[in-house]
Amino acid sequence: MRRRLALAVLLVVAVIAVYQLYISTIGRRGEEALVIYTYESLLRWGKDPDAVWDKVFYEFGRRHGCNVTVIVFSDAGTMLKALIEEREDPRADVVIGLDNVLIFQAKKWGVLEPYTPPNIGDIRPELVESLDPEHYVVPYDYGLIAFVYDSERVDPEVMESLTFEDFYSPEMASLLVIEDPTTSSTGTAFLLWQIAYYEKVLRRDWREWWREVAGHAKVVPSWGEAYDIFLKEEAGRPIVVSYGTDPAYSLYFYESTRYRAALVYRSGKAYAWLQIEGIGLVKGAKHPELAKKFIEWFLSPEVQELIPLNQWMYPASTKVKLPEVYKAAIDPYSVELLNTYLTPEEVSQNLERWLEEWREAVSG
Numbered sequence: 119m120r121r122r123l124a125l126a127v128l129l130v131v132a133v134i135a136v137y138q139l140y141i142s143t144i145g146r147r148g149e150e151a152l153v154i155y156t157y158e159s160l161l162r163w164g165k166d167p168d169a170v171w172d173k174v175f176y177e178f179g180r181r182h183g184c185n186v187t188v189i190v191f192s193d194a195g196t197m198l199k200a201l202i203e204e205r206e207d208p209r210a211d212v213v214i215g216l217d218n219v220l221i222f223q224a225k226k227w228g229v230l231e232p233y234t235p236p237n238i239g240d241i242r243p244e245l246v247e248s249l250d251p252e253h254y255v256v257p258y259d260y261g262l263i264a265f266v267y268d269s270e271r272v273d274p275e276v277m278e279s280l281t282f283e284d285f286y287s288p289e290m291a292s293l294l295v296i297e298d299p300t301t302s303s304t305g306t307a308f309l310l311w312q313i314a315y316y317e318k319v320l321r322r323d324w325r326e327w328w329r330e331v332a333g334h335a336k337v338v339p340s341w342g343e344a345y346d347i348f349l350k351e352e353a354g355r356p357i358v359v360s361y362g363t364d365p366a367y368s369l370y371f372y373e374s375t376r377y378r379a380a381l382v383y384r385s386g387k388a389y390a391w392l393q394i395e396g397i398g399l400v401k402g403a404k405h406p407e408l409a410k411k412f413i414e415w416f417l418s419p420e421v422q423e424l425i426p427l428n429q430w431m432y433p434a435s436t437k438v439k440l441p442e443v444y445k446a447a448i449d450p451y452s453v454e455l456l457n458t459y460l461t462p463e464e465v466s467q468n469l470e471r472w473l474e475e476w477r478e479a480v481s482g
Contacts, residue, residue: 151185152178152408155197155400156214158190159342163367164428174424178415184408193340194220194303194395201229201400208402211409214258214416218249218394218457219306222466230254231406233399235414241434245394248457255396258416259431262362262390262450263307264379265294266348271356277380282315282327291334295344295355300473303393304341308359309476310465311391314456315382319389328479337480362390362448363430370427370443379448388453395431
C-alpha cells in the first residue's frame with residue numbers, strides 16, 4: 119500500500135514538473151523573455167482556449183520578437199503570495215488577476231509599480247477609480263458576485279426575492295456551497311458583499327449570518343471546487359457563490375436557462391458586490407518596457423473582445439460590444455453596488471481583522 123502511495127506521489131510530482139516546464143518554455147524564442155504571472159483559469163472558458171491563449175500571449179511575442187513565458191497559479195491569492203516572496207528578486211514582469219481586494223495587500227508589500235497605459239482612456243473610468251486610481255493595476259474585466267442556482271432543484275420564486283436571512287433556515291443553508299474567503303478571491307468578494315450589506319444596509323453585526331449558517335452551508339477552499347460540488351446532483355448543493363454572468367455561459371454552451379443567478383433583495387432593490395480584476399507592472403521587472411507594451415496590448419479592443427466569451431466577465435474596455443447571450447447575465451449597472459458602501463481605506467484597514475473574525479464565527 120505504501121509503495122503504491124509513494125509511486126502515486128512520484129507520478130504526481132513528475133506530471134507537475136512537466137506541466138511547469140511546459141508553461142515556462144512555450145512561446146517564441148528571442149533575446150528577451152517577458153514573464154507573466156496569472157491564474158490558471160484566465161481566458162480558459164471558451165470553445166478553443168489554446169487558440170485564445172495563442173492570440174493573447176504568443177501573438178504579442180511574435181509581434182515584438184520576444185519569448186513570452188506564462189506562469190499560472192491555482193488562484194490569484196497564491197499568485198500574490200509568490201510575488202511577495204520574490205519581491206527582492208522578482209521573476210515576473212506582468213501580473214494579471216489582482217482584484218479590488220488583493221490590490222490592498224499587493225500595495226502594502228510594494229510588489230507593483232504604478233503605470234498609466236496610453237489607452238487607459240478606453241477603460242471605464244469608474245472601474246479605474248474603484249480598483250486603483252493610482253494605476254498600480256488597471257481594470258481588464260468586472261462582474262457581480264452572485265448566488266448561482268439550479269432552477270430544476272431550487273424554486274426560482276424563492277431565489278427571485280432572496281435575502282441573506284433566508285439562509286438562516288437549516289434546510290436552505292444546506293443547499294449552499296461557499297468559497298473560503300481566506301483562500302479564494304471569490305470567497306473574499308462574497309464576504310465583503312455580506313459585510314457591506316449587514317453593516318451598512320441592515321445596521322447589524324455581519325457575523326450573525328455566518329453563525330447561523332455554520333454547520334449547514336459548506337465552505338471549500340476554491341471556486342473550482344465549489345462549482346464542481348454544485349454541478350454534482352448527488353452532492354445536494356444546488357446553490358453556489360459564483361458570478362452574475364454564469365447564466366450567459368449556460369445559454370451560450372448549452373442553450374439552457376437551467377442555471378440562473380440571484381442577488382439579495384430588500385424593498386424591491388437588488389444589492390450586490392462588484393469584483394474588478396486588473397493587470398499590473400511588477401516592481402523591479404527585468405523587462406519593464408516590454409511589460410508596459412503588453413499591458414497596453416491586453417487592454418486593447420483586440421484582446422478585450424475575447425473577454426466575454428472566454429473569461430465570462432464584462433470587458434473593462436468601452437470599445438467592445440457585448441454578445442447577445444449577455445442578456446441572460448445580471449448587468450452590474452442595474453443594481454445597487456455595495457462597493458461604494460465600503461471605502462477602499464475601510465477595506466484596507468479592516469480586511470485582516472474581518473478574516474480573523476470570520477474564522478472565529480465559523481468555528482463557533
